Amino acid sequence: MPYFDAASAAPLHPVARQALLAALDEGWADPARLYREGRRARLLLDAAREAAAEAVGCRPDELVFTSSGTTAVHAGIAGALSGRRRVGRHLAHSAVEHSSVLHSAAAHEAAGGSCTEVPVDRFGAVDPAAFDAALRADTALACLQSANHEVGTEQPVAEVAALCAGAGVPLLVDAAQSLGWGPVPAGWSLLTASAHKWGGPAGVGLLAVRKGTRFSPQGPAGERESGRAPGFENLPAIVAAAASLRAVRDGAAAEAVRLRALVDRIRSVVAERVPDVEVVGDPVRRLPHLVTFSCLYVDGETLLHELDRREFSVSSGSSCTSSTLTPSHVLKAMGVLSEGNVRVSLPPGTAGADVDRFLEVLPGVVAEVREGLGAPASAAPSPGPAASLVVDALGRRCPIPVIELAKVIGEVAVGATVTVLADDEAARLDIPAWCEMRGQEYVGEEPADRGSAYVVRRLS
Amino acid sequence: MPYFDAASAAPLHPVARQALLAALDEGWADPARLYREGRRARLLLDAAREAAAEAVGCRPDELVFTSSGTTAVHAGIAGALSGRRRVGRHLAHSAVEHSSVLHSAAAHEAAGGSCTEVPVDRFGAVDPAAFDAALRADTALACLQSANHEVGTEQPVAEVAALCAGAGVPLLVDAAQSLGWGPVPAGWSLLTASAHKWGGPAGVGLLAVRKGTRFSPQGPAGERESGRAPGFENLPAIVAAAASLRAVRDGAAAEAVRLRALVDRIRSVVAERVPDVEVVGDPVRRLPHLVTFSCLYVDGETLLHELDRREFSVSSGSSCTSSTLTPSHVLKAMGVLSEGNVRVSLPPGTAGADVDRFLEVLPGVVAEVREGLGAPASAAPSPGPAASLVVDALGRRCPIPVIELAKVIGEVAVGATVTVLADDEAARLDIPAWCEMRGQEYVGEEPADRGSAYVVRRLS
Structure with missing residues (x-):
């Protein structure tokens, strides 16, 4: 039963499981207490912090454990913005950050701050010069992910970090x-991460704040984790997270080469065998294990359901598989097709034979x-x-508006237009993407009584 | 090795361990996903929510899982205050709430809200009439713990809930x-709890919000747990928490009777065998497993260290064992002695023989x-x-100021005074408590060049 959604959550690494079990026995007590159970818990916590700090590349006293990657991002952004409030209340971030960053930005705006969303290219990467242009005299913080969670594209972190340093703006990297x-x-001021993405347990995030970075924790005060993460430490999970990070890293270089080749194979075979498909994301500067593609005229939910029936677990950024009725903000920012979207993210250890079987099954599905x-x-x-x-x-949902467009384009003369009336959010993204894929001209969008009118001119 | 600090953290219940292990295999995937691993995770999450809701006495859709009891309190208070912001910005709470409540109250005041701290009697309980008097037309929320974490006293929750209902004020009960x-x-509007206090794993809190209670989640938006608890669900721990709550409850009635008798024994034997001791908290309306006492002329840290050397793990609310240099706010609000303070909280299954041995060892220590x-x-x-x-x-720390007072009281005539110059925070609590225990008159505190001057009149 091949599970190809490691970017959502990875199955627990055997080392994490083993460490968790040991720490359940040794690390359940309060590490702030003076008695032996507390001292033992404190030793485990200190050792986990040292191991995680080494993997992150920071000092142990720069790193705290939070209850998730999301809470690490929330706490990191809120603390950094508040710490530099005297400088200003401007936040710069890429358009393709994780929702935890975008939600933090929205909360910041609701509280009177201002934000600049730096656009990305068709591969999903920011242009360092564009990022630099977004930095202002009143910019309190900049945020850039290390690599995108939906399309795998690596961001130019080193270049952006250097530009931020030049502008005197701290950079939070969501890793x-x-x-x-x-x-x-190197070059980040704050770094966040999430253990269950690398095979650690759920319930553990990392927040590293470089010494010298102005930081003022928000929310009610707390005694734990330097006041940066409230609540009793989830010690067994912390121990498991640190142990598995080290273990995963030990094998990462070799496994990355292997998975990179498998993903290259998916990229080329999907483009070759599936008609009307758009394989998205940077083909080279990318995560080793992740690839995303979108299929014209395909309903994402049905596709996932059919793949699930054939025992392949993948995810999708299509609006037709999400509860929000809007396509993934990442695909939107990239301007690529969102319908029939599939993200494949291979966990370490994925068998090549399973990938081959996926590639055999997919075109038929x-x-x-x-x-x-x-x-x-x-x-x-x-x-x-x-x-x-x-x-x-x-009233018709993705991918129907695009299918209707494709059906009638044959009926009009070259130079004539087809106007699609649609109120599904995905149409705004998918009709221009269809034009790009089909070599037709996307004239534009006009307001209509209901929804919008999307105008397409036939070129060939 | 008897561990007598269950009120800090209980060792993992065997049912919790078993459920955690099973859920590590079955519940690591994202419950929001449509594929089989996700659906399996969703089923586990739903079942855990139903079990926990049944134990709490609410509907499953009224309950969310947070990352700790502390975050449940933070989210509950912030959401309830914001939900009733139009009514007003006043918060009423007892003086002996958990620090998570007090820190939330402080954050609320810092943000422009107002708070009333309802005092407690010498047993640590609020007077319902006094609580009622603290409710105002602009009171957005009231908070009362079900029982105190340091002295075990149960609060009059039902009475206070009825008064809050009469005043139209929602009541948050920290359980x-x-x-x-x-x-x-019955009668609460919001309820919070923490799994590692009942033998569940760390990393899980409960927040229940009754339907009809105005609630507006604060902080960045989140897709998980009805938007009330950010971050990926810590599913294995949630499953373990729910399973162990049910298991613990099954044996609770019988175990409560047994531990209650053991605590009664501690209460009477300590008062009998240890000279100059004050056993605090309500002797009857109390948690079954918890007792607190304070010993005159004793340094809390040394006492805990000596008990630890003899393999007894207990905690203390003395300032001389904490890093804050202030005595426990609970003991302070009760007006009882804080020096040489010991809290004994027995985990379920505690052997009577271990308690006997503790009582044999304690007087000598x-x-x-x-x-x-x-x-x-x-x-x-x-x-x-x-x-x-x-x-x-x-410059002398607790218990030295009181020891110095006791040494010289013999030198003065009846009717004469001893003035103690002290700058240790504990003196403010412990000198009056000493007077109460010794039948001497505490005249009062006067400002001094450094610290304060505490005046005591000899009566006998």
Whole structure:
């Protein structure tokens, strides 16, 4: 049963399991107490902090354990913004950060702060010069992930860190997706990570704050973890997190080479065998284990369901598989297709044979889903006689508006337009993406009584 | 090796351990995902929520899992205060709440809110009428613990809940110390608890919010746990917490009777065999497993160290064992002695023989510590000739100022005063407590060049 969603959560690493079991017996007491059970817990906590700090590349007293990667990001951003409040209340971050960063930014704006979202290119990477341009005299903090969680693209952290240093702005690097693969390039002021992404247990995040970085913890005061993470330390999980990080890192270099080759294989075979597919993300500057692609005319939820029936577990950034009715903000920022989106992220140890089987199964499954939706054939139909047409896809969800567009494009003459009326959020992203893939012209979006009118001009 | 500090953290219950292990295999995936590992995780999460809700006495959709009891309190108070912001910004709470409540209150005041601390009697309980008097037209929230974590006294929750209902004020009950022993009396609007206090794992708190209670989660938005607890669910620990709560509750009634008798024995034997001791907290309306006493002329840290050497693990609310240099706010609010303070909290299953051995060892250890400090004998010396005296204990820490007072009281005539100059915070609590225990008159405190001057009049 191949599980290909390591970027959501990795199965517990055997070392984590072993360390957790040992620490359940040795590390349940309060490390702040003076008696032997407390002293034993304190020793375990200190050792875990040293091991995690070594892996992160910081001093033990710069690192605290939080209850998750999300709470590490929340605490890190809030503390850094408050610590530099005298400088200003501006926050700069990339458009493709994890939701924990975006939610922190939204909370900051709601509280009167200002934010600049730095755009990304079609691969999902920020341009260092664009990031630099977003830094202002009143910028209190900048945030950049080490690598993207949905498309795997690595960000130019070292370059951006140097620019931030030049501007005197601290940089928070969210290393949730990459820390298991290796240390973050130097230059960060704050770093966050999440243990269950590298095979550690749930319930543990890391927040490192370099000495000298102004930091003022927010929320009610706390006695634990230098006042930066409230609540009783989750010690068994902390011990397991630190032990597994070290173990995962030991094998990371070799495993990265192996998984990188498997992902390269997925990238090329999917593009080759699945018609009308867009493989997204940087093909080279990327995480070793992660690849994302989107399939035209495919309903994400049905696709995932059919893959699950064939025992492949993958995730999707399509709006048609999420509860929010909006496509992934990452795909949106990249301007790529969101319908029929599949993210494959291989856990360490993934067998090549399982990947091969996935690649054998996938084209048939996609074809089946398309057939079920009555999707048009891939080949462009010869131009029809109609001058221009309006297609009403109101109330229809992704991928139907794009399918309706594709069905009628054959009916109009070259130079004529098709106007799609749609109120599904995904249309805003997927209709331009379809035009790009099909070599047609996306004229633009106009307001309509309900939803929007998307205008496409036939070029060929 | 008897561990008598269950109120800090209980060793992991065997059922918790078993459930945790099973859930590590079955519940590591993201419960928000559609594939089988995700669905399996979702089933486990739903079942855990149902079990915990049943134990709490609420609907499953009223309960979320947080990362600790502390974060449950922080989130509960912040959400309830914000939800009723239009009503007003006043918070009422008892003076003996857990630090997580007091820190939330301090943060609320720092943000412009107002707070009323309801005092407690010498047993540590609030008077319902006094609590009622603290409720105002602009009171957004009231907080009362179910039972005190340092002295075990149960609070009149049902009475206070009825008064809050009458005033239209929601009541948050912090049930961290009592939930393993039984449900909280009805009438609460919000309830918080902490799994590692009942033998569950660290890393899990409960926050229940009754339907109809205005609640607006604070901090960055989150997709998990109804937006009330950020971060990836710590599912294996949640499963273990719910399973162990059920298991602990099954045996709670019988075990409560047994531990109650052991604690009664500690209460009477300590008062009998240890001279100059004050056993505090309500002797009847109390948690079954917890007792606190304070020993005059004893340094808390040395006492704990000596008990630890004899393999007894207990904790203390004395300033001389804490890093804050202030005595426990609970003992302070009760107006009882804080020096030489010992809290004994028995985990379920504690052997009676271990308690007997503790009671055999304790008197000798206390005597030894007193001897080391040159403490005066218990018997009151016959009155001396001096009219009045000033004792300089500046720079000396608890219990030295009280020892110095006791040494010279014999030198002054009946009716004369001893003035103790001290800058240790504990003196403010312990000198009046000494007077109460010794039948001398505490005249009062006067400002001095350094620290304070505490005036005591000899009555006998």
